[in-house]
Amino acid sequence: MFSVATQYEITGTTAKGIASSIEQGVVDGALVPGTALPPVRRLAERLGVSPGTVATTYKELRRRGIVMTHGRGGTVIAEAPAVASRRPPPVPDGVRDLAGGHPDPAFLPSALPSARLSPGIRSHRARPRLAGLEELAGGWYERDGVPSEHITFAQGALDCIARLLSVELTPGDAVAMEDPGYHHLLDLVPALGLRTVPVAVDDEGIRPDALRAALRSGVRAVVCSPRSQNPYGGWFTEERRAALLEVLDGTPEVLVIEDDHAADIAGVPLHSLTTGGLARWAQVRTVSKHLGTDLRWGALACDRTTLARHDGRLLLTSGWVSHVLQETVTRLMTDPETRALVDGARTACALRREALLTELSARGIAAHGASGMNVWVPVRDEAAVVNGLRTHGWWVAAGARFRLASAPGVRITTAGLAAADAGPLAADLAAVLGESQATYGG
Template identity: 25%
Template sequence: MNWKPDRKDKKAIYKQLAEYIEHGIIDGTFPLDNPLPSERKLAEEFNLNRSTVVAAYDELESNGLIERKRGSGTVISKDIWGLTKKRIPSWNRYVEAGSFQPSLPVVQRLRKETEDQKLINLASGELSPDLFPLEYMGKITSTRTFVGNLGYDHPQGNQILRSTIAKHVKKYKDIEIDPSSILITSGAQQALHLVVQCLLKPGDAVALEDPSYHYGLSIFKSAGVRTYLLPVDKDGINPDHLRKLHQKHRIRMLFLNPAHQNPTGAFLSVERRKQILELSSEMGIPVIEDDPYSLTSFSGEKTSPLKSMDVNGNVLYISSLSKIVASGLRIGWIIGPKPVIERIADAKQQVDFGHASFTQWIANEFLDSEYFDVHLNNLISKLMQRRDQIVTSLRSTLEDHVGFHIPQGGIHLWCELKKEYSEAKLLEAAIKRGVIFVPGLTMGEKKGFVRFTFARENEKNIERGIKRFSEAFFSL
């Protein structure tokens, strides 16, 4: 066989191989009465991974060109021209042709690895089960009677819950809002997806923080929008950078995580907040404020979001209970101008016919109870202890090989590693030693950074996890 895969071609290697075999069947290179080469032989012949050959044979089998027979190997279909054989759809082609883009391969890998309960998890951006208010939820469900409609609820979400959220954001975040300007969503992720799908069109330019959780989201690519990055320092983004970016690319929307930003922990200064709102009004750029962490401020001081300073209605405010109560409740919300909320609510109805009534009821009862403040104070105290532990562990194990800003809230710590290394090799070395983290390149363009989440593990496991990470780091 004189064929070789073209590794510079954008076409996947398995597809090249499938096409080569298909042409070989047609021109007689592979006779109809002989078995095709085994997966192992083809892998050795062309210096390919066996999984690549398997994918190529899957493609040919789905197209009805070959058959796999136990004990006989892989043979060319006797009904190759499809006269009697029922054809199987080429699912690989459908998977690749879909308009909704898959997550980055590294992100998919992290998601699978975090399912391994044996790994110390410093990657998942959620609370550990022992931080969930299970005791209080148990009291609510055992002592109170469910009040609600088990049928489809209001398109914007349960009216009682929206009224409770209006009181909640007024008390804790200084946001004055009518319940009719609130939409209940399945967490902040769905809120972001709906905003992008409903308010932007292909080719629109949006600005994201760099680094940022938003950087790795496929929703922007799927919508066909162009993303431009704004560097983040300890005080958040620089408004001057936004002005220059808008002059060059005509930014249509700005996405911000101003309080204890994911992943840097940065807190957008009050002065910069004012400047961003002024620029938003001057240039007509809507601001999407994603606020999962402001209630976790370790100082105990109230943190007022951009939305509380927004007198012109330029800010769409997104928040949820995922990072302060429980991610499994899937309760988030969008606050904004009524026409926008009604537009997005219509889209949500098309997707899921509205949010689940029972979880809305539980969320309402908990937010409106005396348990909420008790839980929040306990959560902040435990997160501080875990933050302090990860800082201590990093300093003792990596010393001057690591640099970081100590976050004053939230659940993440952003580290710069002061050594040349391969992100892929470091991740593999860490997983091999039983700990997982988030490589920095999944959250921005800069190399040499990692994100640790300290909300998922207790102090003892954090200490063990950082020790294992340091062993992986020094092994490279």
């Protein structure tokens, strides 16, 4: 149900002036998200301008993501990105932080290999990718069977996905997103002026029935995680991959973006949609989870058209990814000591996640975490659980900022949780859930 703009007086006699008036109403809060704007002809008559002038106004506002058109539902003010509400609260003093989603620093390189500064005179735009790192990235993908004919670089996963969506879609278009899903991605989509269509997930990733419903609603892109799904931990089995490809069959215009952000520490095999003959596809990988959170470098394997569009926009903006950063990543990826650390991180991550799942199961607590570095626990009252665990010295993430339409839960990051601590945490969680249930029961 949309509210109607009856209190705010839109003014202007040109498309630019009318657009400025509407935007000012949005800035002032007089036109809130969901407010329906007058039909083109009605507003034209009110302002004494031609319908074409108002149509041009609405088109420009759609392009900039200020309004969206819902067919017969008319033109409405777009939803603003809920960035503030999804920012995590500060970690209180004196508690174990299991909310951040970060890797264990013990398994990250303590020193970076020396890297040479790029010469002052070089055509970086003509050769934006270091040949050595491009070859390493190709092998990285080929290791898991992902086609590596077309590869490029970006400044991390969010930078890459933002560029892909901005060159492929226009404001008002819809994107299928995992629910629950990665909170920064959930914020990114509306920030680009796009609509989010939630797709339910389970232990095998996005559900085929939910994806089918999203495609029928007209989504132009799908963003999903083939493994280490954040925050639920799901990963595509061979059967799930086949079922999803069957659903995607016949939708060649839809861009499928896989976010394989934790490829090297996921602890499970990759069953990627990118190997299923899709017309438009992309897989993004980063090194922040296994080499260092401040290494803002990502690789992108994709189809030929996606590569051209991504790199065309990159060329017009940042131009290239820092060659110093590329040199640093190259040295880390080829350093024997670093590779040993990554192997240790992969093993420890799986053991710690499974230890907590086992302890929770022993206490009758349902939880999800088939891969990756997080465990998702469904709860009735997120705040009660977060605050209850805080009194026991644990700090976990409330699920609200990860959710669109899915049920409540809390995310526990297990990457830095020693297996010996899984039992005490599970016992404390059981006590907190018992207290919460008693409260609900009166």
